[in-house]
Amino acid sequence: EDxxxxxxxxxxxxEGDTVTLNCSYEVTNFRSLLWYKQEKKAPTFLFMLTSSGxxxxxxxxxxxxxxxxxxxILNITATQTGDSxxxxxxxxxxGGTSYGKLTxxxxxxxxxxx
Amino acid sequence: xxxxxQTPKHLVMGMTNKKSLKCEQHMGHRAMYWYKQKxxxxxxxxxxxxxxxxxxxxxVPSRFSPECPNSxxxxxxxxxxxxxxxxxxLCASSQASSGPTLEYFGPGxxxxxx
Numbered sequence: 001e002d003x004x005x006x007x008x009x010x011x012x013x014x015e016g017d018t019v020t021l022n023c024s025y026e027v028t029n030f031r032s033l034l035w036y037k038q039e040k041k042a043p044t045f046l047f048m049l050t051s052s053g054x055x056x057x058x059x060x061x062x063x064x065x066x067x068x069x070x071x072x073i074l075n076i077t078a079t080q081t082g083d084s085x086x087x088x089x090x091x092x093x094x095g096g097t098s099y100g101k102l103t104x105x106x107x108x109x110x111x112x113x114x
Numbered sequence: 115x116x117x118x119x120q121t122p123k124h125l126v127m128g129m130t131n132k133k134s135l136k137c138e139q140h141m142g143h144r145a146m147y148w149y150k151q152k153x154x155x156x157x158x159x160x161x162x163x164x165x166x167x168x169x170x171x172x173x174v175p176s177r178f179s180p181e182c183p184n185s186x187x188x189x190x191x192x193x194x195x196x197x198x199x200x201x202x203x204l205c206a207s208s209q210a211s212s213g214p215t216l217e218y219f220g221p222g223x224x225x226x227x228x
Contacts, residue, residue, distance in 0.1 A: 031213065031214045031215075036219075041222050042204055043204075090156075094212075095169065096162075096170075100215055102157075102217060105156060106156055107156050
């Protein structure tokens with residue numbers, strides 16, 4: 001059975017702290033691993049990772065994938081209150097010849113206090 | 115245009131009502147998805163359409179009936195729902211590809227069944 005597990009499930013920090021969110025997975029026909037940020041509504045895309053060891057960066061956020069150990073981390077440095085959200089890890093695997101299926105982890109609820 | 119739109123934003127319906135949720139994208143994506151998300155839980159896949167054909171039905175009860183009238187539109191027809199069906203319903207779309215693809219999510223319809 002395809003499985004994506006995130007840890008921690010929740011995290012409370014103060015502004016300026018650095019956080020690391022973890023995502024491990026077991027899926028068949030892996031295509032990519034995606035990180036999304038979800039506030040009140042739809043998940044918004046952060047990163048798509050397909051290759052091991054290549055760090056992706058966007059401002060204070062960065063992420064890396066390890067396809068041998070089957071996990072990914074999302075780092076956020078110098079956290080701000082606007083980073084408070086649910087961070088979802090999803091693994092895309094082949095659903096058919098022309099589409100993928102996403103299996104989501106449970107999410108990490110990040111709360112950043114001023 | 116990287117937008118997926120959904121209407122309505124909010125919907126309150128009784129258990130005997132019939133209503134429809136609508137989703138639209140103009141990115142030329144040929145894979146479209148319906149997800150259900152309960153509070154503090156990750157999205158759960160319901161249906162996948164690929165090239166306007168239903169490709170995946172994740173054992174969803176028949177009171178949910180999807181329809182893909184053309185490559186830009188996806189509907190979800192609702193009939194005789196139960197209170198436990200109250201949730202955020204998310205639509206997503208992606209390119210049809212045998213390789214990694216990125217799913218773009220709409221803002222969701224928050225459904226309350228009374």
